Amino acid sequence: MPDVIVKCPTCSKAVAWIAANKFRPFCSERCQLIDLGEWAEGNRRIPADPTHDQLSLDDIKGDQDS
Secondary structure (H helix, E strand, O other): OOOEEEEOOOOOOEEEEOOOOOOOOOOOHHHHHHHHHHHHOOOOOOOOOHHHHOOOHHHHHHHHHO
16 A cells, blocks of 8 residues: 655644554654644634534433334
8 A cells, every 4th residue: 555645734844654653643752742732722623513522321312213
């Protein structure tokens, strides 16, 4: 399989997606730590879906029965 090239999420530098790159998808430890700091400071987050946050296991199982 040919190597996949992706952009570093922090600096947009081209990065080969290979096992030898222990920082993938980042180009370096520095970019990886910058990204981690962004998450820790709350500058990045995964948006919540209040509708799905309130579902219980019974609600989910009930949807599968129909």
